[in-house]
Structures are given as structure tokens and as C-alpha cells.
Amino acid sequence: MKQTFGNFGVTELRNACSRCSLAQLCLPMGLSEAQTRRLENLVQPSSPLHADDHLFRIDDPFNSLYALRSGCFKSYTVDSDGREQVLGFHLPGEMMGLDAIYAGRHRCNAVALDTGTVCELPFDELTRLAAEIPELQQQIMRLLSKDISTLEDLVADHTADERLAAFLLGLSSRYQHRGYSATRFRLAMPRRDIANYLRLAPETVSRILARFQEDGLLAVERRDMELLDLQTLKAVAGEAHKLVAAQN
Amino acid sequence: MKQTFGNFGVTELRNACSRCSLAQLCLPMGLSEAQTRRLENLVQPSSPLHADDHLFRIDDPFNSLYALRSGCFKSYTVDSDGREQVLGFHLPGEMMGLDAIYAGRHRCNAVALDTGTVCELPFDELTRLAAEIPELQQQIMRLLSKDISTLEDLVADHTADERLAAFLLGLSSRYQHRGYSATRFRLAMPRRDIANYLRLAPETVSRILARFQEDGLLAVERRDMELLDLQTLKAVAGEAHKLVAAQN
């Protein structure tokens, strides 16, 4: 029974916000049942992306926002010297492409770090619906504003220790909100990407992780991370604990 | 004739977007004459702020966005160690408070660097109007998205030279858009604030300015700045030339 055809498939492909477990983290947050159904009608079907598949690239015309449904994505720019600048990691329920609204073209690349699916939201339809549903308009603005807050935290100049501790705590918190363990998780990204995101060298990340492990703050084995002392990690992160390490 | 009373004053106090020279940079951008008049009806009168006057502070409840009408403002946070983190400098026509939408409370302080006036826009009224005027809804989202783009540029890790050159070019461009000289302007902020914004030490900013001057790229005397070689400055700024050095 591997293949089912007929009009059965159409509703299968369409991502139904009203039945999505992420609804309370994602765009439908705060919307009524009826409003959510109107929103889900504009979600475009999309097939899964695999590791290294790009969702969009710099200068692509901006037509849609994307909500991540499963998997983990990375957004990044490439500067004039050809060097990558990681802007954020995205977990299920988070939006991608928000920075493209202003210029009308994508300002960064978005690539899958593992297999995942996205919900495509055509922007003109979305804004039309937002004009009719005040709660949706409000929610879009809140998501945009949240991205600004996150980036404001990221630009603050902190030491390498503070940045890394804050990054791990941010991931922890985001996994927890999604129903996963706050203390044990698998890093979807290589050290190089973590380092780049935090504006550090990969060697520095490696050394600090080793030291945190010596100090009993965590246990890390390649991509497998276990946070052992959240209290001290928060102290190390200092003010940077607000660095939720997400968004664009 | 220094004092005029009576109902004459009421319309004086109200800031009329339709007669404001900044309309094409600010929120009314892209709005029709009629739409602009509806917008200006919700602008709250406000008296001028002087240097060091705060427009809002961290944790103040968020009720309004503010558009700068004249003067120059600085937004900044204070971390757990009591150290300032400058988030941006704001010129006339730019918005302040956008990062507060998400949390419902202000996430930064906004302070006047010199005497200036702002237009207060009550956020609930603004969103109500935005639901009726699609162009306004669009414009608000564009401004939010622009802030994200600006911060994305700021987080990129560049050398001190690149950062400072990009900062000066960003100011130049913003002054030019407002009808002022692109090459001669007065810095509204002390070195300390410039350095903090660029995540550098004030001494570093001072030294680099001295070197830029030796190299004939600019002439600077305290707050008075003249850019002499935009071409080379752009080359120094490299990719960072997009750092418009503004917004939140």
C-alpha cells in the first residue's frame, strides 16, 4: 500500500495548521479555530527537503514566507570575500524569510541541515488575510519584532564563553518548548556553523566545550549534547542568556 | 508675538504628516493623500525632548511606536554588568520601539542626543488603521523587515576598519536621503557611543579616524566630519557597506 492516488492525496499534501502540533508556536498562535482554517487554506503544499537542499537563495525574488514544519534549517549570507555568515538556526514552528519583505528579494540563503518540511505562505495572500484577521496581523508583527529582539541580543558584544553558554541555553529552551528534553539533544549543525554563528573560530568552540565538560557543566560527544548544570551555564551566559540563538 | 493661545494651538501641536517633509521616508511612504490624512489623525502631540531626555526605558509598557521628526536619538540596552550596548542611532523619519511589539514591553532605552521631536503613534490605533489600509500594513511590515536587515548587517564580523568605514558611509547615505550633504555633517554622538555601537573601544575609533585622516580619506575635527574619498572608504568597508548603522 505504498501508493495512493485519487483526490485523497490533495488534502494529504496540504498542511493543515488546525491539526498541526506546532500551531501554538507558529503563525496560528492566538488564532481561533475558524481563523486557523482560513490561514491553512493558503499554505502551499511542498515536498520534503534533504540536507544541503536550499529553500531560497540571496536575491531570489521574495514571494513567500516559510514556516518550518520539521527538521532544522540554517540561514546565512555570503560576503564579498566569499565567506559565510550564519544568521540563525531554525527549528520547527519558526519562520524564515522575514528579512526579505523590505527589499522584495531574499537577503540570505536558507538551507536544510537535515531532512525537513516547510509550509509556504504566499506573502500577498497572507497580507490580504491579515487585513481581515486582526489577530493574524498582530501575530505577523510580533514574529517580525521577535526577530529584531533576537538579533539585538546577538549583536551585543560578549566573551566567547558567554556566547557559547547562551547559545546552548537558547537551544535547550527552544527544544523544551517543542516538547523535547531541555538537557539532552542532538546538535543539527557542525561545529563550524556554531562557531560562525557566534562569530568565533571552530577551534575556540571546541576548546570551550572541552573546558565546560571538564568543569562538569555538560557532556558532549560529537553532535550529542547533554547539559548537566543549567544553573552555572546561566551564570556563565550572564545577560546573554536571552540569546535565543534563533531567527534569521 | 511669542504666545498664541486659543484653538489655533491645537492644530499647531498636532503633527501633520501630509505637510511633513519627511513623509516619503517615514510611515506615510507609499500612502495616498487621503490615507496620509487618516494616519496623521492618530499622531499624538508631543513636546520637544532635549539632550539626555529619555523617550522610553527598558520594561516600560509598550503602547506606541515613535517616528523621529527632528534631532537624533540613540537606543541602547544595559546588560547585567551595567554596561551599555548601543543598538542604533535614529535620524528624522526613522521609527523607534519596533522591538517592543513582541514582548509588549520596551526592550531598550531611547534617549535624545540633542533637541528633537517625535511623533507618537498609539500601536492599537495604528494596527486598526493598518487593517483598513493595506498600503499602511505593508509599510509597517517593511519597516520591521528593514530593521532585521540592518541588524543582520551589524552582526556580521568585520574588522574595526571595515566597521567604522561602513558606519560613516551609512550616516552619509542617510543624511543625503534627508537632503543634507553626503560628505559634510556633524556627528550627533560622542566617540564613546560610536565605539560602543560598533563593538570597539573608544581609543580604537579615535586611532582609526586619525589613520583615515592621514590617508586622506576624511577630515575630522571633534564632531565635524568631512568625507573626502568615498570611493576608497567604500573599498575599505567592503561588504560591510550595507551597514546603514541605523534602526533600533
Next chain:
DNA sequence: CGCTATTTTGAGCCGCGTCAATACGGGTGG
């Protein structure tokens, strides 16, 4: 005309980047 804040200049140092070598691990083919 002194007082104070700002800016500049100098000297030394340290956190983190760079370079280089090694270790590890997962995948592939024999």
C-alpha cells in the same frame, strides 16, 4: 579662568584567530 568631559596618544597585554598536526568516525568497497 579653572573645572570637567571628551578626545587623543602611548605602552603593554590578552583573548581569540591562525596555522598545523593529529585523532576520530562514518561510509564505501573489496
Next chain:
DNA sequence: CCACCCGTATTGACGCGGCTCAAAATAGCG
């Protein structure tokens, strides 16, 4: 099942950009 390969991660040695500390110039202001 093992040998090999190659990308990822770790570890060590060293250098440098920019920070810190200190002090001198300069300007604004009462």
C-alpha cells in the same frame, strides 16, 4: 568484516588586532 578514505573535531603553538590602563591635550562651560 576489515581496510581505506575523507570530512569533522580536537589539540597545541604562536601571533596579532584590538582592549586596557594611563596620561596628556583640547574644548566647552560656568
